Amino acid sequence: MSIFDSISAGLKGVLGQAEAAAVPALISAALAKTNLGNLQGLVNQLQQGGLNAQVQSWLGSGANMPISPAQLTAALGNDQVKQLAAHFGVPVDAAMKLLAEHLPAVVDQASPHGALQPAA
Numbered sequence: 001m002s003i004f005d006s007i008s009a010g011l012k013g014v015l016g017q018a019e020a021a022a023v024p025a026l027i028s029a030a031l032a033k034t035n036l037g038n039l040q041g042l043v044n045q046l047q048q049g050g051l052n053a054q055v056q057s058w059l060g061s062g063a064n065m066p067i068s069p070a071q072l073t074a075a076l077g078n079d080q081v082k083q084l085a086a087h088f089g090v091p092v093d094a095a096m097k098l099l100a101e102h103l104p105a106v107v108d109q110a111s112p113h114g115a116l117q118p119a120a
Helices: 003-032 039-048 052-059 069-076 078-088 092-110
Strands: none
Touching: 003 039, 003 078, 003 092, 039 052, 039 069, 039 092, 052 092, 069 078, 069 092, 078 092
16 A cells, blocks of 8 residues: 555545534534424434334434434435435435434434433
């Protein structure tokens, strides 16, 4: 591996961390523009949509259960999904993939004591 490969790999790692750190803010900003309003609104919708077990795992202190893009779409409904995708500026499939990948950790981090904390 050349020095340029090493630098490139290092930069990709740093950029990946920066992107991951920006995801909670991205999700919150998109939710604020929908009738879900915020992370609590999204969590409530998911619980009402039959995903209570997943949500409780994110709020609890154990391992976070995964969620699939299809589960998100079913729980949120087409209108919500389209709104979120539009606010993310990506196709619906990409928006649901992004949420499925990051939402468990975002909710987990926002609920250090088992309940969502109000945004500061």
